[in-house]
Amino acid sequence: EAGVTQFPSHSVIEKGQTVTLRCDPISGHDNLYWYRRVMGKEIKFLLHFVKESKQDESGMPNNRFLAERTGGTYSTLKVQPAELEDSGVYFCASSQDLNTGELFFGEGSRLTVL
Amino acid sequence: AQTVTQSQPEMSVQEAETVTLSCTYDTSESDYYLFWYKQPPSRQMILVIRQEAYKQQNATENRFSVNFQKAAKSFSLKISDSQLGDAAMYFCAYRSDQKGGNQFYFGTGTSLTVIP
Numbered sequence: 001e002a003g004v005t006q007f008p009s010h011s012v013i014e015k016g017q018t019v020t021l022r023c024d025p026i027s028g029h030d031n032l033y034w035y036r037r038v039m040g041k042e043i044k045f046l047l048h049f050v051k052e053s054k055q056d057e058s059g060m061p062n063n064r065f066l067a068e069r070t071g072g073t074y075s076t077l078k079v080q081p082a083e084l085e086d087s088g089v090y091f092c093a094s095s096q097d098l099n100t101g102e103l104f105f106g107e108g109s110r111l112t113v114l
Numbered sequence: 115a116q117t118v119t120q121s122q123p124e125m126s127v128q129e130a131e132t133v134t135l136s137c138t139y140d141t142s143e144s145d146y147y148l149f150w151y152k153q154p155p156s157r158q159m160i161l162v163i164r165q166e167a168y169k170q171q172n173a174t175e176n177r178f179s180v181n182f183q184k185a186a187k188s189f190s191l192k193i194s195d196s197q198l199g200d201a202a203m204y205f206c207a208y209r210s211d212q213k214g215g216n217q218f219y220f221g222t223g224t225s226l227t228v229i230p
Contacts, residue, residue, distance in 0.1 A: 102164070
């Protein structure tokens with residue numbers, strides 16, 4: 001069974017540019033999360049999808065961030081325009097049964113904004 | 115909001131020895147879940163162990179066990195007979211059991227080095 005895959009693994013962009021990160025969850029997992037880790041800090045929640053619906057987007061930093069999950073399969077996270085403080089590792093995780101507490105993570109997409 | 119604190123940015127242990135990683139959390143809730151996740155270098159983060167707050171018995175998974183002190187809001191991870199493959203970043207996490215409590219709160223992580 002394929003795990004959670006994220007693309008790209010590393011992206012380097014200039015301030016003001018746009019970047020789109022993609023996450024393919026494990027097939028059949030309704031729950032999809034985006035998290036972000038800034039260097040040396042905690043992993044912070046961004047948002048949670050249940051199928052194609054945004055269940056909780058309280059962690060999204062501002063309106064420069066847009067997440068979508070069309071059809072309830074893969075998800076994209078777009079940052080437009082990117083700022084220096086957006087640099088970090090963006091993790092995607094999926095889960096079918098939240099009661100088990102087991103999130104299946106991707107390897108993360110490292111974003112560097114210059 | 116709930117917070118999770120890992121006060122040890124880095125730890126090291128001799129192979130075959132035992133190491134304990136500390137984690138404390140802050141919450142006003144009585145029902146919740148606690149987890150330890152592990153992220154090996156350049157690999158996905160995986161679940162190591164989980165604990166339901168209503169259970170008094172400490173969870174164990176082979177060489178991994180926890181010391182859950184609910185009153186003290188402490189949740190440490192003990193790794194026995196450490197192996198080279200245990201080297202990783204370890205994250206402590208909290209999730210509410212209340213309705214709508216779908217967020218996982220993570221600590222800043224502890225980088226564990228295993229010395230051969």
